[in-house]
Amino acid sequence: QVQLVESGGGLVQPGGSLRLSCAASGFTFSSYSMNWYRQAPGKERELVATITGVGGWTNYADSVKGRFTISRDNAKNTVYLQMDNLKPEDTAVYYCKTLIRRQDYWGQGTQVTVSS
DSSP states (O other), X not given: OOEEEEEOOEEEOTTOOEEEEEEEXXXXXXXSOEEEEEEOTXXXXXXXXXXXXXXXXXXXXXXXXXXXXXXXXXXXXXXXXXXXXXXXXXXXXXXXXXXXXXXXXXXXXXXXXXXX
16 A cells, blocks of 8 residues: 655754655655645645656745755655755644545655744
């Protein structure tokens, strides 16, 4: 079955960096786009970044452009989110997601807290 497992969250000071990882299994990873979403307390879940399966086309929310970088290693079935120059408003639970045959699959999420 499809499984997505995020890791790498934590507490970081403003201006700091974190790298999130999402390990995938149960499907042909390189064939599917992968996405990072986040959900802050009291807010709706929002799309942060997307990367296609082949070719690695990427897209970002305006709020993270120039600070976050999505990448993938198809040999390791893993997608990453490098987050630099973090701000308190980046505090949220971060999820990876993929869409396979019209069904969404989500990981369990990893907490990112940006605070001094």
